Amino acid sequence: MGRSVIWGALALAILWSLTSADMGLEKLPGAGPRLTEFLGRMIPPDLSIWPEVLRGLAETLRIAILGTLFAVILSAGLAVLAAETLVPPAIWRPVRGLLAVIRSIPLILVAMLMVGAVGLGPLPGILAITFHATGMLAKFYSEAIDNVAAAPVAALESAGASRTQQLRWAIWPQMAPVILRDTVFRFELNLRESLILGIVGAGGIGLYVQTYVRSFQYDKAATVTLAIVGLVLLSEALNTALQKRFS
Amino acid sequence: MTAVIALDAVSHCFDGEAALTNLSLSVQPGESVALLGPSGAGKSTMLALLDGRLRGWQGQASVLGNQLSATRSPAREIRADIGFIFQEFALVDRLSVYQNVMNGRLGRMKSWPALWGRFGEQDHICVTRALQDTGLSDLAHRRADRLSGGQRQRVAIARCLAQDPELILADEPVSNLDPAHAERILGLITGAARSRGIGVIFSSHQPDLSRRFADRILGLRDGEILFDKRSGRVTSEDTDGLYHGASAATGLRVVS
Structure with a gap:
């Protein structure tokens, strides 16, 4: 009974989406030739703009690195306040709520607000990434704190280890791989997200994508796209390699 | 001679149920004592109390001449003098065997150098000797989570x-070991008691091994001491009564 209701609702939702009047499905047949034309204009890519592309990539990378760094610093403090095992519910509940709200605000919206607040350039990008990534990292870090097994810590305390020694030799070894893994994962995400920040004027290579597409210079847009694909593949490979080390 | 352990009318309750009832006990330096008794008899509770980790008990207890408190842990120097072998091992999985053993030395060190992994020569000597004694020298650099249970x-x-x-307190220290290793380890622990004049209390479910290695055996059931005898005087009736009595108490039938 319950299952057939769920399937029925799902079928209705799909049907409703497909039959919506403003979908414009009739435009689909014409899309193929138009896409082919665009792709034709992208080939061959104009490689003469590589100095600009490199500058844009470098700025994107800087935004991702600094945004991640500041998010790590903020998250370290907030994670303690969000950890069930360290603070009372009166503290961790509202802090976790705040982190959930931060995570729910789309990055592009945060970036637009930051551009409004501090002007164009990489700074609003760094601030937006910091804000957005903190919502996720602080949550992950607090979970790493909560998942520390108590028995090894008790064993060190029983042997006379001081609190700082317990932190160094029983708590940190349990948390470190989780924290490093989450941070590297978030850095890769930050890099991907900062690629589009330029579209709203928050720095990085996204500005070039927008400029070249709007001015119909598809051969140059192709070069930027290739550079972005290269950077994303590189960061993904790096992430995969590091994740293996942290297991 | 000051007793390494002195308990006087110690009692403790878990959720209103008696875990230890009016225990009195004295253990002398160089003495090895085995705690025998079925699961739930109070062996682990008693060992946790002696290690200073139990809270909310009543009575008088002193370990190595220091009065224990029912509300807080003993000072760091006292904790460093009491060694505890945990039933669930309580190792730091991602650290090497060597570092896990070195963790036992932390109470003997200054806090700061140890934070950077700078340990003294004496610490390295103690760790190397302990690894040799337990037959672990070849595994020193393996991660703890890559080891078997034993x-x-x-x-x-x-x-x-x-x-x-x-003082060594051991909660079922040989439960996961094969007979050869179990004998070697118990020989090592109780041998240390005799040669260095320290106290040893270990809990066990193996009456024969306990009789061979301990000087004295305490039979514990439902938080009470049923018998306290020199090992040579403990009879199979004593141990049978200990376990079968509990079976009757818990409603289980013993099939022979």
Whole structure:
């Protein structure tokens, strides 16, 4: 009974989406030739703009690195306040709520607000990434704190280890791989997200994508796209390699 | 001679149920005592109390001449003198065997150099000796989570031995070991008691091994001491009564 209701609702939702009047499905047949034309204009890519592309990539990378760094610093403090095992519910509940709200605000919206607040350039990008990534990292870090097994810590305390020694030799070894893994994962995400920040004027290579597409210079847009694909593949490979080390 | 352990009318309740009832006990330096008794008899509770980790008990208890408190842990120097072998091993999985054993030395060190992994020569000597004694030298650089259950138990024992304690408390220290290793480890622990004049209390479910290695055996059931005898005087009737009595108490039938 319950299952057939769920399937029925799902079928209705799909049907409703497909039959919506403003979908414009009739435009689909014409899309193929138009896409082919665009792709034709992208080939061959104009490689003469590589100095600009490199500058844009470098700025994107800087935004991702600094945004991640500041998010790590903020998250370290907030994670303690969000950890069930360290603070009372009166503290961790509202802090976790705040982190959930931060995570729910789309990055592009945060970036637009930051551009409004501090002007164009990489700074609003760094601030937006910091804000957005903190919502996720602080949550992950607090979970790493909560998942520390108590028995090894008790064993060190029983042997006379001081609190700082317990932190160094029983708590940190349990948390470190989780924290490093989450941070590297978030850095890769930050890099991907900062690629589009330029579209709203928050720095990085996204500005070039927008400029070249709007001015119909598809051969140059192709070069930027290739550079972005290269950077994303590189960061993904790096992430995969590091994740293996942290297991 | 000051007793290493002195309990006087110690009682403790878990959720209103008696876990230890009016225990009085004295253990002399150099003496090895085995705690025998079925699961739930109060062996682990008693060992946790002696280690200073139990809260809310009543009575008088002193360990190595220091009065224990029912509300807070003993001072760091006292904790460093009491070695505890945990039933669940309590190892730090991602650390090497060597570092896990070195963790037993932390109470003997200054806090700061140890934070950077700078350990003294004496610490390295103690760790190396403990690894040799427990047959772990070849595994020193393996991560703890890559070991078998028996190997992990030996690491927990080596950590305690490296601590160089004045009293060893062991919660079923040989439960995961094959007979040869179990004999070697119990020989090592109780041998340390005799040669260095320290006290040893270990809990066990193996009456024969306990009789062979302990000087004295305490039969514990439902938080009470049923018998306290020299090992040579403990009869099979004593141990049978200990376990079968509990079976009757818990409603289980013993099929022979």
